[in-house]
Amino acid sequence: MLKQQLRAISSLLTSITLIGICTGMTSTLLSLRATIENFGTLTTGIIMSAYFIGFLFGTTRAPKDIRRVGYIRAFGGLAALAAASILIQAIWIDPIVWFVMRFLTGFAISAIFVIVESWLNTMADNKNRGTLLSVYLVLIYGGLVAGQLILGITDPAGFIAFALVALLINLSLIPILVSVTVEPTSHEPRKVAIRSLLKLVPLGMVNAFIMQACYAMFYGIGPMYATYIGLSVAQVSLFMAAFILGGMLAQAPIGLLSDRIDRRIVMAFCAGSAAIMAFVLSQLDANVAWLIYLCVGLFGACALPLYSLGMAHTNDFLEKDQMVGATGAIIKVGGIGSIIGAPSVAALMQFGAVNYFFLLITVLTSIVCGYSLYRVTQRPKAGDQSHSAYAMLAPTQTSDELLTTLASEQEMLDEEYQEAQLDADPENDQRPSGGAST
Template structure:
């Protein structure tokens, strides 16, 4: 059954793999090119934060526009918008222009992920939705990794990498535009006040906020750090790819452990280990880069599952009809953390010490670990932890649960030309 459904959405999976590849290339490329052009580290951090601002706008506003023009046309228009943003950045080398275009990229790409994951949710059922989304996430991670490696083969000071990204975005449209599509369906969410989340699962919000700040710092100024310590462009691409690869490998075992033991203890363990690895990396010399690559792989394996664990932990204490609303709230809180993370890391690197890149990661991880242990002493483990496919969200994509809530909100606000409100689809059940 799963094989048949993967085959049925193979065109969509191909499209999103290419989009993931473009996402992986773009952030690293802009960091490297900004360094070459003489932008300060703090300026690069601000430019990178614009992506996450656009991400929040894209996931909250785009579904309403998608509802008006249709999913296919919206996807094509957003791809064109993303292409324009990349090409403008290659032509007009200016921090202000790059900030605006990075915002546009965040808006376009987040909305494209909303469309794609809506498709997957429609094609799957409750028996294999988690497995299908896992295939999707593996392909996205694969695209992110390959994107880093491709960047190591081209000169970031030239027009070529920008042209490659623009070309791949356009090529990615071919499979999805040539396929037969199914309109996504959603189920009716129950809005969850932030106060309730703070009462029921404060650890989830806390961990999501700090984790996304950590991810934004890595994707936004990680290439700057690697360049400043003396790594070549090719080595920078491996440096970035190793972190992502470690997260990909760790997802399944960490998810397995968290479904069988107290999720808070698993969260405390991986973040504590990640903090120690980050501190070690802050003292490692680049004379032997292989140790840095190994350390980055371990660090990614420790830190990238944090967001998934935070999401799953929060859901452990909620009713099923609250999960969509809660997921949307958590992602928005995490988005704020991402907006702050890149500029904060960049400022510390520029005005304090270059090694603050890893030191700050260690501090954030220790804070999550310590608070996780504290929460264990304050409340018993959830009676029945939710067994779900854990998704690790780099700050590039919304979750399938969030998009369902967003599209539902769009349905509520949108009126057809005859004045009738669209009928809300029936429930398909959460992942």
Template structure:
């Protein structure tokens, strides 16, 4: 059965692998090119934050547009929009243009993930859904790593690197447009306000906000930091690839362990581990490239699973009909953290405090670890922790059901026109 389902979604997985490569290349490419052009860290941080604004907007607004035209046509249009935004940035190297185009890229990628994950959830059954989503996420992370390595042999100061990204996005269209597939159906879910989450599972809210800010900082400003300390372009791509690879390797074992012990203790261990490694990285000189790669991989291994740990912890204290709505609320909270993260560290670095990059990561992860440990003393472990077992999720993870939760704010008259499909939209990263 699983083999048959994999054959049914093979074209979908091929397309999303190519999209993952593009996402991996783009953030590092733009950060390096902004450094070459002398934009400055603060301006670059604001530009990079536009992606997360677009991503958040796409996750709440795009569903209505998807319902109007269908998933296949929406995928084609959104991929074309993403390719357009990349090429415009290559032609007009201007901070304002880049900000607007980065917003469009975030919007398009967010909606593409909605389409792909909805498709996978529709094609899977309860016995195979976890396996299919795990394969999907491995392909996403693999694409992110591959994107870094491809960029290592392309000059970010020229047009070719941008053209490669646009070409790969267009190639991603082919498997989807020539395939025959079933579009996702709708599901009912209960809306969960952020205020309810704050009172019920405050650690889940704090963790989502801070960790998404950390991820945004690293993906957006990390390449610039690595360049500033003297790493070559190829070394910068290895720096970023090591971070993602570390998280990819650690996600499953940490998740399995969190299903057997108090998840808050796992959050504490991972967060304080991230604090220690961030401090170590702030002290390593640039001529110790091998040690830097190893430490960055260890940093990714500690902090990349934290978002998923927090999501699973949140679900531990909720009813089943609240889980989808809660995930939608957590995505919005994390999106707000992403928007703030990159400009914050960029503002510190703008004043010459380069070492503050990892110092700020250390402080933020220490806050998460300390608060998680505090919550252990305030509340007993969830009795049915097993009912919401850890899922290997990137910061941008979405699902078919989540589309319903994120689209609940659609005016009633619009819902009446197209109530057969509900939509939603993402980390990972």
């Protein structure tokens, strides 16, 4: 069943991999170009924060787009918006323009993530949701790594790097537009308030907020911390790559495990292991660089799967028509965590408490571990849910053919209905009048 689902959504996964490559390239590209243009540290920081502001707005808009035009059209429109915003930043090198365009990029990318994740959640069931989301995140992380490598062979001071990002975003449209794409049938999505999710699945909300804060800390401040403890520029690159690689390799096995046993137990194990690794990392310096790479890889392997585990756990307790709204709410909560997380640890480092970087992450992941174990005692494991119905949308089939097929099916139903009525009506009984039934 899982293999059939993966084949059915292979075009969607290809598209999101290309989006992941672009996401990996964009942040680093803009940071380097802002430095070249002498925007200043504070200005650059404000520009980069616009992405997360747009991220929050995108999570609200995506469910509306899905209800109005469907998954595929919504994906296409948002991808076009993201590509345009990137190209405008290459044409107009101005901090205000960049702030607005960065906002639009965050808006479009977050809405695309909502569309893809709600699409995947709708097509999955409790038996394979963790595995399916893990495959999705493995592709995202692989895209992030590939994006960094591609950026390394381009010149951030020129136009080509920006054009390449826009080109890849546009190419991401091709797989889902020109292939046989499986799209969930149209359940009318229900709005799901964050307050409702906090009551229904509190662990999912707490996990999303805390872990996205940790991710923002690591991605935003991690390179600065690595430099502080004495790692060179090349070593900092390995430090960040080890984190992503560890998460990428662990996603699928941990997701598969979570489909076999209670996800909350798996979440507690991963969060507890991440807390141990973070504490060990807080005690290391550049004299043992190889040990740092090993520990940060193990930290990524434990910490990065927690997002998909929390998402899968949340959707285990939802109806199909709640999943789109719930995905947007989860990403919104995570976005708030991202906005709060990085500035918080940056403030600590600004006042000289650099050594508290990994200690703060240790505390946060320990909270997730403890709360996961607590929730096991408060509620039974979610039961299995059946697969939803799917519509195969072949691009070669015309509207007339669809209408003809529907009309034929309706005629067959009408004939069956008329026959049933005749059988039920005694006045139309065709048996001989004097013949008693035997």
